[in-house]
Amino acid sequence: MPKLTIDHILVEVPPGTSVLEAAKTAGIWIPHFCYHPALGSVGACRLCAVKLLDGPVKGIQMSCMLPAQDGMVVSTTDPEALKMRSLVIEWLMTNHPHDCPVCDEGGECLLQDYTVAGGHGIRRFEGKKRTHVNQDLGPHIQHEMNRCIQCYRCVRFYQEYAGGSDFGVMGSARRVYYGRFEEGELESPFSGNLVDICPTGVFTDKTARFRARYWDYEMAPSVCPWCSLGCNTVPAARYRELLKTMARENPAVNGHFICDRGRFSNAAVNDPVRPRVPLVDGEEVSWAAAIDATMLRIEEFMELYGPGRLALVGSPRLPLEGSVLLARLAGLIGTEYLCYFAERDEGERVAAAVSLLADGRAASMADVRKADCIVILESDLRDEGPMMLLAVRQAWRSGAPVFLVGTHAPLEQARAVSIEAIELSIIEEVPLAIFERAVVICGTRNNPPAATELLAHTDAKIAYLFPGPNAFGAGLLAKEHGAVTLAEAVASGRVKGIIAVEADIPEALLAGVPFVVAADWLPTETVRRAQIVIPTAAWVETDGTYVNFEGRAQRFRKVMAPGLPIRGLPARYHASPDKPAPFHPPRVHRSAPPGGELRPAWRFVAELVERFGGEAVTGGVPDGGSCCGTSTRKGEGKRCCSEKCCAKLNHISITGKSGLLNRYFQRTVHYAAAPGV
Structure with a gap:
C-alpha cells in the first residue's frame, strides 16, 4: 500500500x-x-x-x-x-449575493466556513454581479441560483447517482445555470438530497424556510419509521415542532442519502388533531386517571368475560421495547390472544420471511449496491422501500443486470431511476447460478409464503421488505410467543375486548368488539372507536429501537419534548382566549407544555405490567455504552455476544432479570449503533 x-x-x-x-x-x-x-x-x-x-x-x-x-x-x-x-x-465570492443573514444555510454552509478559514474578508471586485432568475421546483425545494459556486454536486447526484432526468446544467462560462428546462416539481423521489448535498444555499428545505438557524435546532440521531429499511436520519425540531429531517451517514444501511418520503413526512408529528390528551369516554383526564380507568375496565371485563377473551395487539410500527413488554403483559393477564399483526396474510408472510432470513441470508443495502445481479420479485420499490431502488441503481451502474419478475414489479420503478431492466414472468427464468453476488429483493405485500419457500432453494442473498419499521422484530416475537393475528382471534368469535398499542386495525375487525383501549400517536380508526385513548409519544419524542428488514437493531434517540407546537396553539392555552397569539408562547406559567403528557408506548404497557403484579419497569438509555466494542455513538454494529452486552442495549430493564430483550439480540438481531450527529 x-x-x-x-x-x-x-x-x-x-x-x-x-x-x-x-x-x-x-x-x-x-x-x-x-x-x-x-x-x-x-x-x-x-x-x-x-x-x-x-x-x-x-x-x-x-x-x-x-x-x-x-x-x-x-x-x-x-x-x-x-x-x-x-x-x-x-x-x-465575486458574484455571491452575500445574503447570509437571510439564507437558511447559515450556520451549516461550507462557503461560509471556508471563506472565514481562508482569510478572505475584503471585496476587491467592483463590477456588476451576475444574477439569475430562480425556479419554482415544487413544494419541498427552494431554489436560490445566485448563491451557486458551480461545484456540480447537484447535477452529479441527481443525474448520475439518482438517475433523474428532469434536472441538469445549462449555459456556459459565467452563465452556467442548474435547474429544469422549465419550472415544475422535481420528479425524482430522491430530490430532497439536493438540500444536504449542496455546499451553499442554492437548494434549501422550503418546508422549514425562515423557521430557525442550525444552532436553534434540537437534533439527535434517529431512524426513519416510514418503511422497513431503517435509514439513518437526523430530525431537527424547534418549539416542539418537527421542522425538517436530514440524512445521516451509515455505510451499511442508507449510505449518505434518504428518500423524499423520509425527509418530508413531518406533518403527522405536527398534526394538531393527533391524540395528545388521555380520553375516557370522550372526556379529557390525566395520565394517572386514564391508567386507573383502564385497570378498572379490564377488571370489569374479566369478571364479565374472563381474561381469555381480551386481545393484546401490537404492530410492525411499535418499537421493540413496547413489543417485548406486550408479551410480558399477555403472560400476566393470561390471555391467549397476543397479536403483532392485524391481517392474517400479513402475519403469515412476515413469519415466512423471518424464518427464511434467520440463517444469515439477509442482504443489506450495502450488499445490494455491490451485487452483480439484482432480481426484484413482485415488488414496487418506489412504494415498499424507495432507498432500495437507489441501491439497485448503484449496482446497475457497476454493471449488474436487473430483472423485474412478476406482475407486481412494474417497469416504471426502473424508469424512475433511469436503469434498464429485463422483465420476466417467473424467477426460474433468471440465471442466478452464473452470478457470485446475486441479490433477490422481494416484499411481503405480494409474495405469499409459498414464494418465500421457493427462495429458500436459491443461493442468492435475500432482501425482504417488510410492512413496517419494526416488522422484523414483531415477527421474531410472534414466533417466540406463538402469537396469532388479530383476524384469526376475531374469527374465533371469542374476542370481546382489544388493547391496541400503536396498532392499525381495520374497521371490520373492530366491529362487534364492545371494549377497545387504544394507545397511539396517530389519529387512527382504532383511536376513534376506543372508549379509552392513551396518547403516546412519536418516535422523535422518545428513545427506542427498530429492527429493520435485515434484522439490524438500531436505536433512535429523543429529539424533542412532546407537546403542541407553538404555532397554532388552541385559544384555551393562551392568557386571552378571545385574542390568541398563534406565533407566541402562552403567557401562562405551566409545569409542562400544552399537550406534553405524552409518554412512550412502552411506558403505558409497563404501567399495566406493574399493576398486574409484574416486576417494576424502569427506563433509561446509556449515553455512550458499548456493544462488543462498538460504541453506541459510532459504528455500523454487529451481533451481540454476551448477556452483559445485551443488557446495555435495553431501553427498559426488568428488576431481577438480565433484560427482556436479551434473547432476541443474542439469537437473531444484529445491533447497529447510531453514528453521532
Missing part, C-alpha cells in the same frame, strides 16, 4: 486512495466543494489545492484528483497552497 507524508505525518492508505482522502485518515481536513464520498472527484472547484514538496509529483496539485503514491511529501499549509485556496474563494 502507498506510504506518503502529509504535514509531517506518515500515512499508509489502500491503492487508489486520493491525497484528499488520505489526509482525512490522518485527521487533516483539506477544504473542498465538488468532492463528495458518494460521488467521487471531478476537480471542478479547485479549492483542494496542496503543494507536493517531494516524490513522483511536485508543485501545486488538486488533492481530490491525485492518487496517493509512495514517497509523496504533501503540505497543506504551504504558503503557495494557502494563497491558491484564498484566491479560489475570492473568485467564487
Whole structure:
C-alpha cells in the first residue's frame, strides 16, 4: 500500500486512495466543494489545492484528483497552497449575493466556513454581479441560483447517482445555470438530497424556510419509521415542532442519502388533531386517571368475560421495547390472544420471511449496491422501500443486470431511476447460478409464503421488505410467543375486548368488539372507536429501537419534548382566549407544555405490567455504552455476544432479570449503533 507524508505525518492508505482522502485518515481536513464520498472527484472547484514538496509529483496539485503514491511529501499549509485556496474563494465570492443573514444555510454552509478559514474578508471586485432568475421546483425545494459556486454536486447526484432526468446544467462560462428546462416539481423521489448535498444555499428545505438557524435546532440521531429499511436520519425540531429531517451517514444501511418520503413526512408529528390528551369516554383526564380507568375496565371485563377473551395487539410500527413488554403483559393477564399483526396474510408472510432470513441470508443495502445481479420479485420499490431502488441503481451502474419478475414489479420503478431492466414472468427464468453476488429483493405485500419457500432453494442473498419499521422484530416475537393475528382471534368469535398499542386495525375487525383501549400517536380508526385513548409519544419524542428488514437493531434517540407546537396553539392555552397569539408562547406559567403528557408506548404497557403484579419497569438509555466494542455513538454494529452486552442495549430493564430483550439480540438481531450527529 502507498506510504506518503502529509504535514509531517506518515500515512499508509489502500491503492487508489486520493491525497484528499488520505489526509482525512490522518485527521487533516483539506477544504473542498465538488468532492463528495458518494460521488467521487471531478476537480471542478479547485479549492483542494496542496503543494507536493517531494516524490513522483511536485508543485501545486488538486488533492481530490491525485492518487496517493509512495514517497509523496504533501503540505497543506504551504504558503503557495494557502494563497491558491484564498484566491479560489475570492473568485467564487465575486458574484455571491452575500445574503447570509437571510439564507437558511447559515450556520451549516461550507462557503461560509471556508471563506472565514481562508482569510478572505475584503471585496476587491467592483463590477456588476451576475444574477439569475430562480425556479419554482415544487413544494419541498427552494431554489436560490445566485448563491451557486458551480461545484456540480447537484447535477452529479441527481443525474448520475439518482438517475433523474428532469434536472441538469445549462449555459456556459459565467452563465452556467442548474435547474429544469422549465419550472415544475422535481420528479425524482430522491430530490430532497439536493438540500444536504449542496455546499451553499442554492437548494434549501422550503418546508422549514425562515423557521430557525442550525444552532436553534434540537437534533439527535434517529431512524426513519416510514418503511422497513431503517435509514439513518437526523430530525431537527424547534418549539416542539418537527421542522425538517436530514440524512445521516451509515455505510451499511442508507449510505449518505434518504428518500423524499423520509425527509418530508413531518406533518403527522405536527398534526394538531393527533391524540395528545388521555380520553375516557370522550372526556379529557390525566395520565394517572386514564391508567386507573383502564385497570378498572379490564377488571370489569374479566369478571364479565374472563381474561381469555381480551386481545393484546401490537404492530410492525411499535418499537421493540413496547413489543417485548406486550408479551410480558399477555403472560400476566393470561390471555391467549397476543397479536403483532392485524391481517392474517400479513402475519403469515412476515413469519415466512423471518424464518427464511434467520440463517444469515439477509442482504443489506450495502450488499445490494455491490451485487452483480439484482432480481426484484413482485415488488414496487418506489412504494415498499424507495432507498432500495437507489441501491439497485448503484449496482446497475457497476454493471449488474436487473430483472423485474412478476406482475407486481412494474417497469416504471426502473424508469424512475433511469436503469434498464429485463422483465420476466417467473424467477426460474433468471440465471442466478452464473452470478457470485446475486441479490433477490422481494416484499411481503405480494409474495405469499409459498414464494418465500421457493427462495429458500436459491443461493442468492435475500432482501425482504417488510410492512413496517419494526416488522422484523414483531415477527421474531410472534414466533417466540406463538402469537396469532388479530383476524384469526376475531374469527374465533371469542374476542370481546382489544388493547391496541400503536396498532392499525381495520374497521371490520373492530366491529362487534364492545371494549377497545387504544394507545397511539396517530389519529387512527382504532383511536376513534376506543372508549379509552392513551396518547403516546412519536418516535422523535422518545428513545427506542427498530429492527429493520435485515434484522439490524438500531436505536433512535429523543429529539424533542412532546407537546403542541407553538404555532397554532388552541385559544384555551393562551392568557386571552378571545385574542390568541398563534406565533407566541402562552403567557401562562405551566409545569409542562400544552399537550406534553405524552409518554412512550412502552411506558403505558409497563404501567399495566406493574399493576398486574409484574416486576417494576424502569427506563433509561446509556449515553455512550458499548456493544462488543462498538460504541453506541459510532459504528455500523454487529451481533451481540454476551448477556452483559445485551443488557446495555435495553431501553427498559426488568428488576431481577438480565433484560427482556436479551434473547432476541443474542439469537437473531444484529445491533447497529447510531453514528453521532
